[in-house]
Amino acid sequence: MNKTFNNLKTFYHKLGSSPWFYKISGITIPYVALFSFLFLSIGIVWGVFFSPTDFKQGDVYRIIYMHVPAASVSQAIYYTMTVAAVVSMIWRMKMAGIFIKSMAPIGASFTFLALISGSIWGQPTWGTWWIWDARLTSTLVLFIFYIAIISLYSSFSEKKSADQAVSILTLVGAVNLPIIKKSVDWWNTLHQPASIKFTESSSISPEMLYPLIISIFGFYLVVLLSGLMAMRAEIAKREINKEWFKNY
Amino acid sequence: MTRLAKRIFYKELVSYKKRSSTYLSPIVFFLITIALYPLALSNDPADLAFLAPGITWICVLLSTLLSIQNIFNEDFEDGSLDIFFSLRVSTLSLVIVKILVNWIFSSLPIIILSSTVVFLLFLPSESLVILLTSLLIGTPVISLFGALAGALSLGKSSILGPAIVLPLSLPILILGTSAVSSFLNGENPSFYFLMMLAIFIFLLPLICYACIGALRLHYE
Numbered sequence: 307m308n309k310t311f312n313n314l315k316t317f318y319h320k321l322g323s324s325p326w327f328y329k330i331s332g333i334t335i336p337y338v339a340l341f342s343f344l345f346l347s348i349g350i351v352w353g354v355f356f357s358p359t360d361f362k363q364g365d366v367y368r369i370i371y372m373h374v375p376a377a378s379v380s381q382a383i384y385y386t387m388t389v390a391a392v393v394s395m396i397w398r399m400k401m402a403g404i405f406i407k408s409m410a411p412i413g414a415s416f417t418f419l420a421l422i423s424g425s426i427w428g429q430p431t432w433g434t435w436w437i438w439d440a441r442l443t444s445t446l447v448l449f450i451f452y453i454a455i456i457s458l459y460s461s462f463s464e465k466k467s468a469d470q471a472v473s474i475l476t477l478v479g480a481v482n483l484p485i486i487k488k489s490v491d492w493w494n495t496l497h498q499p500a501s502i503k504f505t506e507s508s509s510i511s512p513e514m515l516y517p518l519i520i521s522i523f524g525f526y527l528v529v530l531l532s533g534l535m536a537m538r539a540e541i542a543k544r545e546i547n548k549e550w551f552k553n554y
Numbered sequence: 555m556t557r558l559a560k561r562i563f564y565k566e567l568v569s570y571k572k573r574s575s576t577y578l579s580p581i582v583f584f585l586i587t588i589a590l591y592p593l594a595l596s597n598d599p600a601d602l603a604f605l606a607p608g609i610t611w612i613c614v615l616l617s618t619l620l621s622i623q624n625i626f627n628e629d630f631e632d633g634s635l636d637i638f639f640s641l642r643v644s645t646l647s648l649v650i651v652k653i654l655v656n657w658i659f660s661s662l663p664i665i666i667l668s669s670t671v672v673f674l675l676f677l678p679s680e681s682l683v684i685l686l687t688s689l690l691i692g693t694p695v696i697s698l699f700g701a702l703a704g705a706l707s708l709g710k711s712s713i714l715g716p717a718i719v720l721p722l723s724l725p726i727l728i729l730g731t732s733a734v735s736s737f738l739n740g741e742n743p744s745f746y747f748l749m750m751l752a753i754f755i756f757l758l759p760l761i762c763y764a765c766i767g768a769l770r771l772h773y774e
Contacts, residue, residue, distance in 0.1 A: 450717075451721055454717045454718050454721065457714060458718070461707065461710045461714055470767070470771050474764050474767050478764055481760060482722050485753060486725050488725075489725035489729055490724070
């Protein structure tokens with residue numbers, strides 16, 4: 307028990323060291339790339355070409371293999387950024403700041419993808435590009451948060467204070483996101499808008515579910531891959547003049 | 555701590571009194587934006603009465619944005635913040651007093667002024683009390699967010715402040731306008747007031763410490 311804890315502790319300390327991360331990520335990136343390509347292609351190809359047609363929506367529903375993974379990833383990235391923000395605030399770990407800085411644009415792009423694919427799905431199915439529904443509104447707010455984090459980061463010239471400022475904003479945003487979500491829900495029940503409901507609970511058949519799960523897994527791997535690459539680039543940018551980097 | 559807070563309070567009052575533009579410009583802005591809505595939408599009293607709570611809340615929100623840059627900027631530029639952070643005194647009282655004074659000068663006049671929407675936007679006069687109460691409870695939270703945004707964007711471009719404050723204050727906007735519209739529908743609005751109060755109490759310590767952290771960034 308004690309030994310595993312010690313191992314975890316050394317792993318955590320290693321995680322904070324940029325040379326170690328640079329080395330390890332360089333080794334793992336090809337494998338992650340291979341697996342993300344595999345999962346994504348299996349998921350998408352299975353979903354788009356081999357899964358059965360939905361009897362209500364027809365073939366349009368197949369965008370689900372893009373939309374649901376993107377939406378799930380967009381929120382997960384914010385949660386991981388929150389954890390990194392806590393680490394960065396408490397232990398001032400350099401890598402946590404690099405993580406937030408690299409993940410914010412990725413999160414923003416996946417949120418954007420979720421919004422766009424949702425409206426492309428909504429147009430033929432429910433006859434509207436956009437509706438002020440609770441879920442759409444909170445996804446839009448999440449997107450705005452990502453943009454605010456990115457613009458706050460870019461307004462600092464000093465990297466260290468930029469990391470801290472972004473961590474503060476990420477944490478305050480993380481505390482606020484549930485409040486926003488809840489209040490948007492109340493607002494939505496108060497102004498019962500149209501008869502369109504995106505949150506219809508319907509059981510999905512296994513033949514459709516399996517490719518969806520694979521595709522979600524593939525999206526997470528793509529996020530891991532792009533995160534590793536972005537963090538590597540950021541490390542290289544910040545430590546280009548360091549001795550270890552010159553000798554790498 | 556209380557003596558220090560009192561002194562900062564008086565100092566802040568004096569400095570706000572000297573710079574009258576900091577509290578006059580939100581008032582002017584508020585009146586102008588209120589006047590824009592009837593011109594752009596319609597002058598039909600029934601339409602305006604329906605939209606009045608929302609319009610008032612949006613105008614209050616936007617006018618308070620004008621003053622967030624002033625909360626810490628003056629002290630940052632003349633170096634008093636520097637002295638505060640190098641002295642071993644409570645920075646918490648500084649932040650709280652500054653937020654309080656900013657609220658008194660930028661939000662309170664607008665709240666008082668917003669009672670004119672009864673005439674300007676034909677808001678039913680019995681719901682005015684509800685609107686004013688929702689503003690009184692809701693604007694302190696917006697001031698908190700404003701202080702945080704002001705602290706984070708000290709000496710930076712001024713567009714950053716609104717980009718931080720506006721998404722954060724969405725719940726307050728929703729709850730505040732819902733309180734009035736639920737009252738107009740004949741329901742009891744106390745749920746929304748309690749909810750806003752709960753958000754304020756929950757966020758007060760959190761945002762104050764976040765502000766201190768953000769201010770400290772500029773002195774590292």
